[in-house]
Amino acid sequence: MSKKxxxxxxxxxxxxxxxxxxxxxxxxxxSDVNSLDETMVLFERGQTLSHRCATLLDQAELKVxxxxxxxxxxxxxx
Amino acid sequence: xxxxxxxxxxxxxxxxxxxxxxxxxLRQLMESDExxxxxxxxxxxxxxxxxxxxHIYFTLKDAGASLRCVVWRSSVARLKMxxxxxxxxxAHGNINVYESAGQYQLNTDTIRPKGEGVLxxxxxxxxxLLEAEGLFDNNRKRPIPESMNKIGIVTSLTGAALQxxxxxxxxxxxxxxxxxxxxxxxGEGAPEKLVESLNLLNEIIAPDLILLARGGGSIEDLxxxxxxxxxxxxxxSKSPVITGIGHETDFTLxxxxxxxxxxxxxxxxxxxxxxxxDDLRSQLLEANSLxxxxxxxxxxxxxxxxxxxIARLQxxxxxxxxxxxxxxxxxxxxxxxxxxxxxxxxxxxxxxGIKEHLSSLNPLDVLKRGYxxxxxxxxxxxxxxVDQVSEGDNLSVRVTNGTFPVQVSGKG
Numbered sequence: 061m062s063k064k065x066x067x068x069x070x071x072x073x074x075x076x077x078x079x080x081x082x083x084x085x086x087x088x089x090x091s092d093v094n095s096l097d098e099t100m101v102l103f104e105r106g107q108t109l110s111h112r113c114a115t116l117l118d119q120a121e122l123k124v125x126x127x128x129x130x131x132x133x134x135x136x137x138x
Numbered sequence: 139x140x141x142x143x144x145x146x147x148x149x150x151x152x153x154x155x156x157x158x159x160x161x162x163x164l165r166q167l168m169e170s171d172e173x174x175x176x177x178x179x180x181x182x183x184x185x186x187x188x189x190x191x192x193h194i195y196f197t198l199k200d201a202g203a204s205l206r207c208v209v210w211r212s213s214v215a216r217l218k219m220x221x222x223x224x225x226x227x228x229a230h231g232n233i234n235v236y237e238s239a240g241q242y243q244l245n246t247d248t249i250r251p252k253g254e255g256v257l258x259x260x261x262x263x264x265x266x267l268l269e270a271e272g273l274f275d276n277n278r279k280r281p282i283p284e285s286m287n288k289i290g291i292v293t294s295l296t297g298a299a300l301q302x303x304x305x306x307x308x309x310x311x312x313x314x315x316x317x318x319x320x321x322x323x324x325g326e327g328a329p330e331k332l333v334e335s336l337n338l339l340n341e342i343i344a345p346d347l348i349l350l351a352r353g354g355g356s357i358e359d360l361x362x363x364x365x366x367x368x369x370x371x372x373x374x375s376k377s378p379v380i381t382g383i384g385h386e387t388d389f390t391l392x393x394x395x396x397x398x399x400x401x402x403x404x405x406x407x408x409x410x411x412x413x414x415x416d417d418l419r420s421q422l423l424e425a426n427s428l429x430x431x432x433x434x435x436x437x438x439x440x441x442x443x444x445x446x447x448i449a450r451l452q453x454x455x456x457x458x459x460x461x462x463x464x465x466x467x468x469x470x471x472x473x474x475x476x477x478x479x480x481x482x483x484x485x486x487x488x489x490x491g492i493k494e495h496l497s498s499l500n501p502l503d504v505l506k507r508g509y510x511x512x513x514x515x516x517x518x519x520x521x522x523x524v525d526q527v528s529e530g531d532n533l534s535v536r537v538t539n540g541t542f543p544v545q546v547s548g549k550g
Contacts, residue, residue, distance in 0.1 A: 075313055075418070076287065082425050089432035099436050106429045113422050120312040120415060124304055126295075127319040127338055135318055 070108045075116040082109040158237065165235040168242065174233040179205060179244060180252050183225045194221065194326065198229060198244065206243040207231075209326075213247045217326040218358040220365065226252040250358070257357055261364055265391055268366065273373050274394040280378040282398055285413050286346030288315045290339040290377065292332065295320035299353040299382075299403035306407035310414045317343045323352040328362035333371040340376050347410055348375060350392060351382040351403035363390035372396055382406030502538065511536040515543065524549060 070078065085106040089099060126135040155163070168174050181198035188194050192211035197204050207229055209217065221227075230248040235241070251257050268274060289307065293300050300318065307314055319335035322328040332350075339348055350372065352360065362368065363383050372379050372395040379396045386401035393399040400406035452458070497503070501511065512521045515532045527533065531546040 074287075076285070079418075079422065079425070082422075082429070086425055086428045086432055089429070089436060096436075096440055099433065103429065103433045110422065110426050110429065117313070117415060117419055117422065122304070122308040122312040123315040125315070125317045127290075127317055127335075127342060130338065130342055132317065132342070 070105075070112045073109075073112060075113060078109045078112045078116070082106055082113065085109065157240070161235055161237040161240060164242075165237060168233050168235060171233075176230075176232065177244075178228050178230050180226070180228045181205065183221055183223055183227060186221055186223045196221065196223075198227075206241055207246045208243055209246045209249075214326050216247070217249055218324060218356075219249060219251060219361050220326055220329055221249065228252050257361065261391070264364065264366060264369075265394065268369055268391060268395070273369060278373070279397040282378050282380065282409070282412075283346050286314065286410075288317065288343065288345040289410050290343055290345035290348040291316060291318045291351065292321055292335045292339060292348060293318070293351040293403070294323045297323065297353050299351050302353075302404045303349060303351060303382075303407040306404050307411055310408065310411035311418075313415055313418065314411070317345060322362070324355065324359045324362055329365035329368050332362060332365070332368045336368075336371045336375055336379075345377050348377045348379045349382060349403070349406045349410055350379055350396065351406055352384065353403060354385045354388070357388075360384050360388055360390055363392040366391075368392055369395045380406045380409055505536065505538045512544075 068077075073081070085102050088094065089102055089106070094102065124135045126133050179198060181200045181204075183196050184199055184204075185197040186194070187196065192214060194209040194214055196207050198207050199205070219227075228250050229244060229246045230250075231244045231246040233242055234245055236243055251260070272278065291300065291303060293303070295318065304316060307316060317339065319339045321335040322331040336348065336350070339345060350363075352363065360383060363381075369391045372381075372392055378398070380398045380400055381390070381393045381396040382400040382403040382405055383390050383393060384402075389399075398409065400409050505511065513519060513534050513536070514521060514527070515534050519526070521527055521533060527546045527549070529546050529548055533544050533546060534541050535544055
């Protein structure tokens with residue numbers, strides 16, 4: 061797991077970033093080379109990530125944009 | 139009819155007509171002719187011009203003659219096919235006069251390919267050509283990504299296809315972002331717009347996937363998707379392309395060039411959302427239970443390790459050593475005692491032996507047989523010989539049960 065994503069605020073992660081890190085946390089926990097303190101930190105991080113993912117899933121609302129020439133605008137149909 | 143507008147006397151005079159008058163007369167003549175006002179003309183397109191005004195000019199010609207044609211901007215949008223020089227077509231419209239140039243022309247409102255099967259022939263010709271070039275090869279096709287964030291859609295902004303696709307994607311995976319590049323999907327200029335939209339999406343958005351779609355229509359309606367330029371733009375696209383053009387039975391060259399062909403626009407949207415939000419939910423659930431299980435396993439492991447350590451610690455504790463020492467001491471004591479007892483028994487046996495031996499040597503035993511021990515009273519000396527005594531000596535005689543005194547009365 062990279063230091064960078066660890067330092068990143070979970071609320072700023074995209075679903076994909078959060079989920080990828082969650083999987084990495086699980087793998088790190090399963091590898092069993094961490095101290096108990098480290099595993100507790102990892103576990104808490106995992107729970108926060110999982111919560112972030114669930115929130116994003118619940119709040120999901122399809123974003124539809126339109127490419128107008130070279131500009132990106134809100135989709136304007138009808 | 140003419141006489142209503144121009145009295146016959148007007149033409150019979152020797153006065154010359156102005157050019158304008160003649161042109162106006164010719165125009166009225168043509169415009170009043172039913173055949174010229176509703177006519178199909180066939181020929182080959184040449185001198186095709188598309189000025190910025192939006193009108194299209196070309197010449198329709200055959201081996202013997204040529205005819206100027208114009209498609210006004212208002213009709214351009216309704217054309218069902220794309221025009222190119224050299225294309226054999228049938229054009230419909232009416233003949234009128236362009237007075238200022240002194241020319242007559244066909245005001246064209248409808249254009250169709252010439253002859254039955256021409257479209258099909260053109261389709262087969264182009265298909266073979268592009269196939270031979272390897273543009274439809276399977277090994278050229280890009281894989282459709284399993285998960286994605288951004289989907290580009292190239293279709294008409296006004297068609298039902300777009301709404302169908304957006305609804306499908308919204309229902310199946312609202313986590314996605316959709317960027318629509320609107321385009322013409324049929325008629326004059328459609329291939330150019332399709333190519334432009336595909337290229338712009340690639341350059342500006344670079345989506346994970348592009349859906350190229352159009353609702354159902356006639357073979358002419360779908361013709362833009364058989365355009366060689368569109369096919370090449372699909373092949374050149376950096377993002378994988380899924381086509382959903384027309385109905386299930388419609389096949390266009392774009393479908394052959396695409397990385398995947400879906401039978402309809404909605405089906406294309408479904409394929410694009412192969413990973414639905416429900417799939418994401420179950421993935422998350424699984425990761426969650428793995429997370430909980432792994433922490434449980436770790437706790438169990440650490441607990442066991444700790445329990446092990448405590449056991450080992452207890453094993454090493456001094457109290458145990460003291461116990462051990464006690465035990466050792468006890469054992470030693472026991473051994474000591476038992477060896478002592480053994481020794482005692484041994485000694486006792488030996489002692490008894492000696493005792494017996496000793497008693498066999500006891501002189502008193504001899505007395506029992508009638509012997510006696512005689513000693514001088516004065517000094518206690520035992521008398522074994524005659525010369526040891528003198529007459530009158532007081533002696534003591536010991537027998538088994540005591541002593542008694544005697545006096546030597548004489549020597550024999």
